[in-house]
Amino acid sequence: MNGLSVQVGVSGTSFAFDQAYSYSVPDNLADKAVPGSRVIVPFGRSDRRRVGIIVGVCTDTENVEGLKAVSSVVDNTPIIGDEQLKLLLWLRDTVFCTYYEAFRTLIPPGLGVSFTQKYRLSPKKPKKGELSDKAMGLYLSASETDDGGELAVMISEDGKSASELIEKGFLEEIDLAKQRVRDDTVSMVRLTDHYSEKNIKLTPKQKAAAEILEREGCASVRELCYMCGCTSQVVKNMVKSGAAELFDYEVLKAPETIERDSVDDIVLNGSQQAAFDGISQMISEKKAAAALLFGVTGSGKTPVFAKLIDHTLRMGRNVIMLIPEISLTPQTLNRFRRLFGETVAVLHSGLSLSMRSNEYKRVKSGQCRIVVGTRSAVFAPLDNIGLIIMDEEGERTYKSESSPRYHAKDAAAQRCLYHNALLLTASATPSIESYYSAEKGRTKLFVMPDRYSPDPSVKAAMPRAEIIDMTGSGRVLSEELVSGINDNLSRGEQSILLLNRRGYHTFITCSECREPLACPNCSIPLTYHKVNNRLICHYCGYSQDYTDKCPKCGSTKLKLSGMGTQRLEDELAEFFPGARILRMDADTTYSRYAYDKRFTAFGNGEYDIMVGTQMIAKGLDFPNVTLVGVLNADKSLYSGDFRSYERTFSLITQVVGRSGRGNSRGRALIQTFAPDHYVINLAAQQNYTAFYEQEIAMRRALIYPPFCDICAVGFSGEDDKKTGAAADIFAEKIAEGIKNIPEKMPVRVLGPSKCVFEKINGKFRYRIIIKCRNNSQFRSFISGVRTETARLPEFRGISVYLDMNGDISL
Known part of the structure; x- marks a missing residue:
């Protein structure tokens, strides 16, 4: 034995029992057992084989004795490099996940491995009396078969004798790893x-x-x-x-772009040029820094991005471009591939396993210098990064809602520190936290206050926005919106309608017993989908045939209310029988290239009206769209989250900004039941700074981010009382722990209480909200409480998670 040992993050461990476990390394594996490589190791009392990732190496020969040995090394070369290993450790320390959960986040799913265990007899033969009678019998039986499957059955039926053969060197275990990549x-x-x-x-x-x-x-x-x-x-x-x-x-790959454009042909206006000059200077300094590009909708941020990317590439450095939605990928990717060719790679979850693996390998090999993608693209194995751009940085999609619960902005900041690069966030509606940071001078602020016009002699105007009071109207479409669409149809111009609910009817109630038709697994009403005549839960996926009888009382007096995109599509077809209508929501974008094909068709004028959910609200550029309609604009104001006003303002502002991006001035009609609400009015005016002043004052008074951090502790279990009791115990442990901390730690604990949707997928849900400061002291404290409670009998069958600055509206 060479005295080498490694620390391994083992797959399948819970957070409470996760640590870097030490294993000795056999001499024949010493060259390959390096940090960033995957290994197969025996784990637990039964020594069951598991995959792990090496996170550290130790050459202390005195501590090797008694350690279990690494069984095999999966990778010939490390699957993750030095920087990615640092990101793995950062994720584990800051977002309350295990080592292996962090590792799986860094690589595409197609590069994951599964393994099978096989056995074979060694050349060594037992001597008389060297084995027990049962072990010798198994050895002789095994000697008579060449069938690996039959041998495995024999071993499984007599595990004790098999262990004796393995221990004495007459039977060898072989772990065969197989990469999970399937055909496209x-x-x-x-x-x-x-x-x-x-x-x-x-x-x-x-x-x-x-x-x-x-x-x-x-x-x-x-x-x-x-x-x-x-x-x-x-x-x-x-x-x-x-x-x-x-x-x-x-599935055929998207056709390669033939025509190439030149970055030199892009002409910037005054505010664009000023932003480019300032930001490019920051990139040239090669220091870790952050900047916010705040430009109104249609101000031309993309041309500035293109110039900055070109500037970074000319310096010999590389770029990551993050976008919030998969739906935006085709347009963004096509723009940059026309400018920069095949040096652009794309990474997002909508690609097949084989395509994601292929793009990942292209980046890792150095063939690509620009990576475009959604949240996970922030971990692309790109070297020598000079610039990371986050477009629409305030979007909630940049925050992962499953473990590891990281925010792409935090990960991007870590990468910029490592590479001495610039993190450029950009939006017409930046998050309150980002604008506050810029206002305080922690982030450099660049402003583009005017809309961009391809023709310098023409000043592009913001769309005219009108608020339509729908109180008591009983109509789906206001007279103003119907008239506006008719005018657009007569002029050959296009319209976009936003309704952020899919399905046909969103609520069905019995008129007799007043009970809603709810999902049996969730405390949520079922949504009616007319296309397949089904009732569907949009949270757990449960579905059933539509019934005209109440499951509680048997009454046939069911009231269907609420409106989704399917019903809106039908209403439009009745009002405008000759119009070509395109619906864009989760039900129409199953296939991998649905976004690209449908948006391209709309851009080519094959449709007159596009109806959709929030996927159509941001980042899209259709010059012939001159009318935007927003239906039920106030719906998201009352979601129960302190960010609900911010999200409503952003959604309305952004979708209104899709109008009038060509030569004709646009118009926006906002239908609402709260026409006097200041959020609706400021969004109609596209007045972000006024909204920010209102919002920051409220957050300062109530102590919400950016004046604190929010840590949510979630609990879920099949038994309502047991889950609630576990939440109470956790809260008690927090209170006890705070009393015993010598240093003052600013903490305010709210709850425990039931979640807004108290039951999801058959499990009852509780949560504790903690206002805190996200530092190592607090993270260590709350992780300790989670580890301590996980060992209590009251927490058996209870899932617990910690989420820093995540969504608390569900």
Whole structure:
């Protein structure tokens, strides 16, 4: 033994028991067992094999004795480098996750591994009396078979004898790791010839699926399940009966951009040039710094980004460009590929496993110098970074809602510190925290107050915004909005309508017993989807056939209310029978290239009206759109989160800004039941600074970010009382712990209380809200409470998570 040992973050460990476990390294693995490499190690009392990541190495020979040994090394070379290893440790220390959860965040899912354990007899043969009778019997039986599967069965049936053979060196364990990358295909289904030739009996759901396949010819399994309201098992049973067959359809990659544009052809106006000069100077200084580019909607931030990227590349440094939504990726990617060619890579969750792995490898190999993508792209293995851009930096999508619960801005700041790079955040509606930081001088502020016009002789104007009071109207579309759309149709101009709820009806109530039709797994009403005549829960995915009877009292007097994008689409078709309508929501964007195809079609004038949820509100540029309508604008004002006003203002401001980006001045109509609310009015005026002054005053008075940090402690379990009791115990431990801290630690604890949606996916939910300061002292304290309580019997079956500055509206 060489005396080498490694510290390993092991997969599958809970937060309370997660640590860097020490393992000795056999001589034959010493060269490969380095930090950043994956290993297979025995873990726990049963020594069950698990995958782990090496996070440290120790050469202290005195501490090797008694350590379990690394079984094998998965990677020939480290899968993550020095900087990514530092990011892994940073994630683990700051966002309350395990080592391996942090590691999995750094690499695409396709590069993950699964492994199987196989056995083979060693060349060494036992001598008489060297083995027990049972072990010798197993050895002799194993010697007579060449079938690996049969050998595995023998070993599983007599584990004690197998352990004896392994311990004495007559049986060898072999761990085979396999990377999880699948072909870039979609699983499709179609009817077989036998279906029409033979009288195959089908269940009602199978018949519904067959009718769709007869009409459409074929469909993806996912689409067919959605349309029929069934699971994939229904399709599998149809295949078994011979009625249908599966086949793989190769998804073609997006066509490469042929035409190239030159960055030198981009002409900046005065405010754009001033912003470029100041920001490029900061990049040239090669110091870790941060800047905020605050420009009104349509002010032309993208041309400035392009010039800054070109400036950074000319310095020999590389760039990451982050965008908040997958829907924005196609337009952004196409713009930059026209300017910078194949040196641009794209990373986001909408890509297939093989495509994400391929792009990741292109970046890691140095073939790409620009990475465009959503939140996870911040961890791209790009070297020598000079600039990280976060467009629409205030968007909530930059914050992960599952472990590790990191914010892309914090990760970007860490990378800029490592590379001495500039973090440039940009938005027409920056987060309150970001603007406060700029106001205090911690971040350099650059302002672009005017809209950009391609023609310097023409001054582009902001859209005219009108607030429509819908109180007592009983209408879906106001007269003003109907008239405006008609005018646009007659002029050949396009319109965008925002309604941030998908489905048809969003609420169904029994008129007799007053009970809503709710999800059996969640404390949330079911949404009616007319396309497949199903009631669907948008939180856990539960669905059922629509029924006209109340499940509680049997009454047929059901009242359907509320409006989603599907109903709005139907209403528009009735009002404007000749109009071409495009609906953009989660139900119409299943396929990987749906965003690109649909937005491209709209940009090419193939549709007159686009209806959608928040995915259409930001970052899109359609010059022929001259009218924007916002429906139920005040809905998000009352979400129960201190950020609800900020999010409402941002959503309305941004979607209004989609209008009038060409040569014609735009118009925006905001339908609301709260026409006098200051948030609605300031959003209509596009007056961010006035809104900021109101919001920062409120947060200062109530002590909310940026004047503190918010740590949410969440609890979920199948038993309501047990979950609530666990939350109470946790709160008591916090109170006890604070009393015993010698140094004063500013903490205010609210709760525990039930969450807004108290039951999700069959589990009851409680939470504690802590106003605190996000520093190492507090993180160490709250992590200690979580670790201590995890060992208590009252917490068995209770899931606990910690989330710093996350969403507290659910």
